[in-house]
Amino acid sequence: xxxxxxxxxxxxxxxxxxxxxxxxxxxxxxxxxxxxxxxxxxxxxxxxxxxxxxxxxxxxxxxxxxxxxxxxxxxxxxxxxxxxxxxxxxxxxxxxxxxxxxxxxxxxxxxxxxxxxxxxxxxxxxxxxxxxxxxxxxxxxxxxxxxxxxxxxxxxxxxxxxxxxxxxxxxxxxxxxxxxxxxxxxxxxxxxxxxxxxxxxxxxxxxxxxxxxxxxxxxxxxxxxxxxxxxxxxxxxxxxxxxxxxxxxxxxxxxxxxxxxxxxxxxxxxxxxxxxxxxxxxxxxxxxxxxxxxxxxxxxxxxxxxxxxxxxxxxxxxxxxxxxxxxxxxxxxxxxxxxxxxxxxxxxxxxxxxxxxxxxxxxxxxxxxxxxxxxxxxxxxxxxxxxxxxxxxxxxxxxxxxxxxxxxxxxxxxxxxxxxxxxxxxxxxxxxxxxxxxxxxxxxxxxxxxxxxxxxxxxxxxxxxxxxxxxxxxxxxxxxxxxxxxxxxxxxxxxxxxxxxxxxxxxxxxxxxxxxxxxxxxxxxxxxxxxxxxxxxxxxxxxxxxxxxxxxxx
Numbered sequence: 001x002x003x004x005x006x007x008x009x010x011x012x013x014x015x016x017x018x019x020x021x022x023x024x025x026x027x028x029x030x031x032x033x034x035x036x037x038x039x040x041x042x043x044x045x046x047x048x049x050x051x052x053x054x055x056x057x058x059x060x061x062x063x064x065x066x067x068x069x070x071x072x073x074x075x076x077x078x079x080x081x082x083x084x085x086x087x088x089x090x091x092x093x094x095x096x097x098x099x100x101x102x103x104x105x106x107x108x109x110x111x112x113x114x115x116x117x118x119x120x121x122x123x124x125x126x127x128x129x130x131x132x133x134x135x136x137x138x139x140x141x142x143x144x145x146x147x148x149x150x151x152x153x154x155x156x157x158x159x160x161x162x163x164x165x166x167x168x169x170x171x172x173x174x175x176x177x178x179x180x181x182x183x184x185x186x187x188x189x190x191x192x193x194x195x196x197x198x199x200x201x202x203x204x205x206x207x208x209x210x211x212x213x214x215x216x217x218x219x220x221x222x223x224x225x226x227x228x229x230x231x232x233x234x235x236x237x238x239x240x241x242x243x244x245x246x247x248x249x250x251x252x253x254x255x256x257x258x259x260x261x262x263x264x265x266x267x268x269x270x271x272x273x274x275x276x277x278x279x280x281x282x283x284x285x286x287x288x289x290x291x292x293x294x295x296x297x298x299x300x301x302x303x304x305x306x307x308x309x310x311x312x313x314x315x316x317x318x319x320x321x322x323x324x325x326x327x328x329x330x331x332x333x334x335x336x337x338x339x340x341x342x343x344x345x346x347x348x349x350x351x352x353x354x355x356x357x358x359x360x361x362x363x364x365x366x367x368x369x370x371x372x373x374x375x376x377x378x379x380x381x382x383x384x385x386x387x388x389x390x391x392x393x394x395x396x397x398x399x400x401x402x403x404x405x406x407x408x409x410x411x412x413x414x415x416x417x418x419x420x421x422x423x424x425x426x427x428x429x430x431x432x433x434x435x436x437x438x439x440x441x442x443x444x445x446x447x448x449x450x451x452x453x454x455x456x457x458x459x460x461x462x463x464x465x466x467x468x469x470x471x472x473x474x475x476x477x478x479x480x481x482x483x484x485x486x487x488x489x490x491x492x493x494x495x496x497x498x499x500x501x502x503x504x505x506x507x508x509x510x511x512x513x514x515x516x517x518x519x520x521x522x523x524x525x526x527x528x529x530x531x532x533x534x535x536x537x538x539x540x541x542x543x544x545x546x547x548x549x550x551x552x553x554x
Contacts, residue, residue, distance in 0.1 A: 002050035003038075004031050007082060010057050016078070019071035021135025030130045037087055037124070042365075043358040044088035053081040055340030063321050063412055065332055072140050076147035077333045079132070081340060083121035084152045088113065090362055093156070095370070095378055111156045118152050147333070154334045155341050160400065163334060167407050170327055174320040175410035319412050327411070339408060345401045345425060346418040352425050360389050390432040397426045 008028065016022055038046040056077060060066035066074065089103075096104040096112040107115040122145070124130055133141055154163065172178060320326035321335075344355035360380075367381030380386050401422060409416030 001035070003035050003046045003053075003082065004028065006050040006054050007031055007078075010053060010078060013057075014066065014071070014074050014078075016071060016075050020075050020140075022132060023135070026130065026134070027132050030124065030132045031082075033124050033130055034082060034086060034121075037120075038085070039088045039090065041088055041090045042361040043355070044085045044090065044362065049082050049085060052084065052337070052340035052343065053078060055343040055346075056081045056336050059336045059339045063319060065321050065336070068322060068324070069329060069333070072136070072143055073147065073329065073333065076144045077151065077336060079144070080148045080151035080333075080337055083117060083148070084114075084155050084337070084341065086117045086124075087120040088117070091366055092378060093158070095366065098378075099373075099375065111153055111158070114153050114156050118149055147330075150330070151333060151337050155337065157400070160338070160404070163338070164404055164407060167327070167331065167335065167411065170320060171407050171410040174323075174326045175407075176317050176414045177410060179317040321411060335408065338404065342401055342404065345397055346405070346421050348421065349425055349428055356389055356393050360392065388433070388436065390429045390436065393429045394426070394433055397422065397429065402426065 008024070008031075011017060011022065011027065017024060017027075034049070035046045038044075038049060057066075060069070060074075060077075069077070091101075091113070093112050097109045101112075103116050104112050125132060133144060136144060153159075321332050327335075344352055346352075347355070363378075363381045363386070364383040367377045367383060367386075370377045370381065380392050386392060405416075405419050405422055409419040
């Protein structure tokens with residue numbers, strides 16, 4: 001039910017019902033349909049869609065970029081957040097391609113799930129009772145659909161690192177760290193104010209140091225040329241499918257005419273814009289009209305030049321997200337949607353752990369399905385081998401999330417609070433992995449010690465057994481022939497005239513020719529005797545008489 005609560009509030013906050021001709025009851029019916037068919041996955045559910053939508057709203061509000069987007073652009077971004085995982089099957093693109101599912105065949109193995117989400121959502125939107133976009137004009141509908149398609153396709157993680165590389169190059173030129181370096185080298189509003197390091201401000205607001213600092217001048221010129229290139233291409237990037245935004249400018253709003261047309265609209269717009277930080281070139285108090293991108297950039301040149309000459313220029317760093325000449329509005333919307341899609345890593349630890357458990361459970365269910373079908377199990381989907389949530393999250397945060405949010409922080413503000421939450425969550429998982437490894441080492445050490453003790457015990461038992469066998473050396477023939485042993489004892493008795501020793505604790509005497517033989521009753525008494533004594537059998541006297549006496553030794 002989260003989607004039914006969050007979405008109407010956000011749409012009302014941004015005034016989309018009025019400006020986009022949305023009917024509340026139609027929108028609520030659309031949300032109910034989304035909620036019903038989004039899927040019952042542990043992670044990719046309607047709750048995830050509501051969470052992403054709310055995170056996108058927070059990002060735009062935090063940056064102040066929601067006032068730079070037109071109502072149709074806001075509508076496109078929010079609809080993309082709602083539908084971006086619609087009817088998710090609980091699989092991955094790699095799995096769909098691996099099994100050559102109907103979806104993979106239909107979408108030619110390219111962004112299979114993202115295209116599936118788009119197709120299913122627009123089928124719902126095309127139903128007569130659910131036409132949320134029915135109040136738009138044909139041109140506005142093409143613009144919204146084109147933006148929604150582009151935004152959802154960019155949630156494919158296979159495109160994640162390409163987008164990181166793109167905004168990383170922008171951050172290297174226009175991020176707050178680069179600005180601090182330029183300022184320290186004598187940029188506008190910085191340095192020690194000496195003549196050798198005095199600089200002038202360029203039209204784009206980027207400082208251009210004096211010619212004496214060749215490296216800084218080169219970097220600044222690169223930044224200026226980069227901004228110029230973006231200005232020339234941003235309109236094409238923002239106008240898929242031939243939308244009308246090329247003429248309406250970055251905010252896609254009607255310009256304020258000198259004759260007083262749209263005066264009420266401009267006044268209300270200025271009142272709302274003044275609540276958010278933005279470049280001075282965008283403020284009406286400086287005499288600049290809100291028009292196309294070309295008007296904004298050309299007028300900022302005069303504003304910067306005039307304010308610099310008067311000595312009242314404000315050269316504090318501002319996020320390039322608020323300057324379409326540096327970051328296109330299309331890239332701004334992609335960054336906002338990706339910010340929300342991966343956003344559970346920025347939340348408090350308890351919430352982040354809950355979402356991590358959900359995605360892990362969903363992966364394990366996929367692995368169980370693959371195992372039952374006899375196909376190779378996808379990475380992180382084996383509940384036996386990938387049982388550690390901490391290890392999976394350490395890798396996910398390190399290689400996927402942290403590189404992205406570090407750049408976003410570089411582009412938004414020097415102290416980006418969500419990034420601190422991410423680093424704190426990463427530390428938690430790292431400590432958990434370390435503790436788990438220590439427990440495993442201790443457990444393996446105990447097992448090794450127990451194996452050693454068992455081996456020592458077996459060795460000592462074996463040695464003691466061998467020692468006992470060495471103390472009882474009995475010839476094999478005597479053990480097998482008790483009669484010869486008895487006869488030999490009888491012969492020895494006849495020669496010596498004395499009784500032979502039969503044990504350490506007793507002496508047994510045998511009368512020659514007599515059939516009475518005293519048998520030892522214990523093994524100890526007869527351990528040096530022969531087998532006949534141990535078995536308790538009486539030796540045969542007849543057999544003893546027949547055996548000849550062995551010759552005496554020389």
